[in-house]
Amino acid sequence: MQTRNLINGEWRDAPSGATFDVTNPATDEVIAKVPDGGAGQAVAAIAAARAALPSWRALPAAERAGPLAKLASLMLAKQDELAKLLTREQGKPLAEARGEISYAASFISWAAEEAKRVYGETVPASRTDQRILVLRQAVGVVAAITPWNFPAAMITRKLGPALAAGCTIIVKPAEQTPLSAFAIGELALEAGIPAGVLNIITGDSAAIGQAIFADPTVRKVSFTGSTAVGQKLMVAAANNVVRLSLELGGHAPFLVFDDADVDAAVIGAIKSKFRNAGQTCVCPNRFFVQDGIYDEFVAKLAAALEPLRIGSGLDEGVSVGPLIDDDAVAKVRDHVDDALSHGATLRLGGKIFSPESGLTERFCQPTILEGVNASMKLNHEETFGPVAPIRRFTHEAEAIELANDSPYGLASYFYTRDNSRVWRVAEALEYGIVGANDGAPSTAQAPFGGVKMSGIGREGGRYVMHEYLNIKYVSIGID
Numbered sequence: 001m002q003t004r005n006l007i008n009g010e011w012r013d014a015p016s017g018a019t020f021d022v023t024n025p026a027t028d029e030v031i032a033k034v035p036d037g038g039a040g041q042a043v044a045a046i047a048a049a050r051a052a053l054p055s056w057r058a059l060p061a062a063e064r065a066g067p068l069a070k071l072a073s074l075m076l077a078k079q080d081e082l083a084k085l086l087t088r089e090q091g092k093p094l095a096e097a098r099g100e101i102s103y104a105a106s107f108i109s110w111a112a113e114e115a116k117r118v119y120g121e122t123v124p125a126s127r128t129d130q131r132i133l134v135l136r137q138a139v140g141v142v143a144a145i146t147p148w149n150f151p152a153a154m155i156t157r158k159l160g161p162a163l164a165a166g167c168t169i170i171v172k173p174a175e176q177t178p179l180s181a182f183a184i185g186e187l188a189l190e191a192g193i194p195a196g197v198l199n200i201i202t203g204d205s206a207a208i209g210q211a212i213f214a215d216p217t218v219r220k221v222s223f224t225g226s227t228a229v230g231q232k233l234m235v236a237a238a239n240n241v242v243r244l245s246l247e248l249g250g251h252a253p254f255l256v257f258d259d260a261d262v263d264a265a266v267i268g269a270i271k272s273k274f275r276n277a278g279q280t281c282v283c284p285n286r287f288f289v290q291d292g293i294y295d296e297f298v299a300k301l302a303a304a305l306e307p308l309r310i311g312s313g314l315d316e317g318v319s320v321g322p323l324i325d326d327d328a329v330a331k332v333r334d335h336v337d338d339a340l341s342h343g344a345t346l347r348l349g350g351k352i353f354s355p356e357s358g359l360t361e362r363f364c365q366p367t368i369l370e371g372v373n374a375s376m377k378l379n380h381e382e383t384f385g386p387v388a389p390i391r392r393f394t395h396e397a398e399a400i401e402l403a404n405d406s407p408y409g410l411a412s413y414f415y416t417r418d419n420s421r422v423w424r425v426a427e428a429l430e431y432g433i434v435g436a437n438d439g440a441p442s443t444a445q446a447p448f449g450g451v452k453m454s455g456i457g458r459e460g461g462r463y464v465m466h467e468y469l470n471i472k473y474v475s476i477g478i479d
């Protein structure tokens with residue numbers, strides 16, 4: 001297990017020797033001590049990325065694709081080891097962690113292929129003595145700042161397209177989950193990605209952020225995390241007019257219409273809401289179910305959730321792991337208590353506890369709340385826990401209005417068997433992602449991202465390449 005920062009192809013401690021602990025959220029066991037670096041290491045990493053840039057971006061895309069494809073295949077070859085490490089630092093069940101590793105690898109292999117298809121353009125001119133050419137070129141040095149809830153995939157969604165486009169990168173993983181980042185760094189070196197092309201630094205996030213935005217070498221920052229931090233980074237980016245991609249918080253609605261396949265809707269609800277113990281940006285936070293199907297949906301959802309095993313993600317058969325830390329526990333508790341004090345009723349779960357001795361008190365039962373209304377905190381804020389607040393609705397227009405009543409606009413879901421309604425509702429939802437009869441729409445080929453306060457830019461598919469490319473217009477005068 002690698003536990004030091006990767007700068008210019010070397011594994012380095014913080015110059016001060018300071019470290020911080022990485023712990024298993026299920027047990028509080030200290031898994032590793034990693035460098036508590038800061039601005040100095042960020043400056044060194046930026047210098048390494050700047051030095052590596054000219055030769056990396058000069059390579060033909062097909063040559064950059066080679067080591068990237070190798071990195072993706074090494075990740076798949078080590079899927080089990082990487083998944084165990086991921087579960088130990090993040091807590092999610094092993095089966096989900098395995099899934100995250102293959103999902104993470106898919107972003108690298110997709111980008112490696114896609115970089116070969118970054119086309120320029122010729123545009124018809126209005127003058128006979130002019131030719132118009134449009135080139136696409138790597139933006140330069142990129143910084144990626146990532147959250148703890150997908151410790152591998154949130155990194156590769158940025159690293160894959162950035163490197164494939166010809167950029168070099170500094171990755172700043174979340175404090176809670178740096179070990180997956182280091183493991184990816186080790187495999188990148190093994191895959192032949194040259195020194196300085198990928199740098200990974202941990203430590204004081206504010207100091208690292210300041211160093212990144214202070215250095216005019218960094219031309220692009222790609223951030224995934226909370227809307228509050230994203231807003232701060234937007235202000236900081238003004239300093240050097242740095243390009244930003246922001247993948248921020250969500251507040252997804254999940255609509256179930258009377259004509260839905262209820263069993264499919266229950267499966268979709270479990271996939272989208274209860275994966276990673278409800279700690280995903282695309283988790284539904286607000287369920288709206290039409291009157292005619294309400295009782296059946298809630299009864300079937302409760303029956304499907306009740307037997308789910310709660311425990312350490314390393315134990316076979318566990319479906320719900322721990323929340324990431326005590327702050328997360330406090331937030332979930334606060335949202336549930338607030339809803340109950342404002343008139344909601346508990347249909348299922350509601351308890352945060354330790355499922356067996358040796359485990360922390362960070363495990364939350366899958367929870368269903370009924371009688372939810374707009375005054376409750378969980379109707380406005382991301383809960384980030386396995387809590388499904390459910391409301392009734394009567395008409396389609398009402399459901400759409402309720403669903404769109406949010407400053408966030410990342411993911412949304414709805415279930416119906418009516419093909420015309422699929423079109424109407426998909427077009428009306430003010431969200432970057434719509435799962436129509438699909439509880440897990442995210443995939444490397446598709447554009448992932450939000451509107452409104454959920455962010456700017458897209459990750460995945462051919463769209464992501466443009467996040468790491470500048471357009472250059474060349475006007476050629478001819479005789």
Ligand code: NAP
Nearest residue numbers: 146147148173174175205209225226229247248249250281
């Ligand atoms: P967070 O607190 O915003 O942190 C995200 C990253 O930003 C971490 O690496 C953190 O470092 C760093 N950071 C914090 N303050 C910073 C600053 N002043 N300057 C530079 N970096 C700073 O978010 P989180 O709690 O880790 O993640 C949960 C959030 O991410 C949720 O809101 C979720 O919806 C969102 N998310 C969005 C997507 C998406 O694709 N839209 C995907 C996943 C998660 P430290 O950890 O070291 O403080």
